[in-house]
Amino acid sequence: MVLDSITDSQELRDHFGEPLHIAVAVEKQQLDEHHRRFIEHSPFICLASTGSDGQPAVSPKGDAPGFVKVIDEKTLLIPDRPGNNKVEGFGNIVENPKVSLIFFIPGITETLRVHGEAEIVLDKELLKFGKAGSKLPKTATLIRVTKAYMHCGKALIRSKLWDPERHIAKGVIPPFGLVVKEQAGVPMSQEEVQGVVDQEYQDNLY
Numbered sequence: 001m002v003l004d005s006i007t008d009s010q011e012l013r014d015h016f017g018e019p020l021h022i023a024v025a026v027e028k029q030q031l032d033e034h035h036r037r038f039i040e041h042s043p044f045i046c047l048a049s050t051g052s053d054g055q056p057a058v059s060p061k062g063d064a065p066g067f068v069k070v071i072d073e074k075t076l077l078i079p080d081r082p083g084n085n086k087v088e089g090f091g092n093i094v095e096n097p098k099v100s101l102i103f104f105i106p107g108i109t110e111t112l113r114v115h116g117e118a119e120i121v122l123d124k125e126l127l128k129f130g131k132a133g134s135k136l137p138k139t140a141t142l143i144r145v146t147k148a149y150m151h152c153g154k155a156l157i158r159s160k161l162w163d164p165e166r167h168i169a170k171g172v173i174p175p176f177g178l179v180v181k182e183q184a185g186v187p188m189s190q191e192e193v194q195g196v197v198d199q200e201y202q203d204n205l206y
Contacts, residue, residue: 029147029148038105043104043105045063045102049103057088063081071142075145079140081205090120093119101113109157115147117144118142119142121131121141121142175190176194
């Protein structure tokens, strides 16, 4: 089937027209006071990376508000927290340092977008920024900011993301234990798998 589609950048621009002036004007090459304040109150981000094969990955990262540290106007530090050790995002960064981030604050309609170049660091002085209790993170992601801008809230308004009345009813989405059992084919009951998941959440957040 042949689709009517957009295939080059000029066609794309012609189709949509010029960007809003204000959307371009708010783009900065470094973090300002508004960006800093947003980052200091954000408990959740998504980090996008792309490997040498061109396949992108998006990694969710979350912790207490301000877990992403502003080192200076051009530098951010994201402490690593225990995950599944697939390290897809890290693998991409090793191959291609260019990354993008979106910062969210619950209840705030707008988001903050940051572009930059990343590296995975082991320096203990930097790891101290992400210390959780007595534990240092195994690594941290240092990001040298190349562009930052606030993003309008149309997507969050349309989705009503923060509206409790839009929260999905319990039971609509199957328990994670059941999903893992069926997808991974583990020879355990749903309850046993869910117990492993719950224990992991309890013991290995940091």
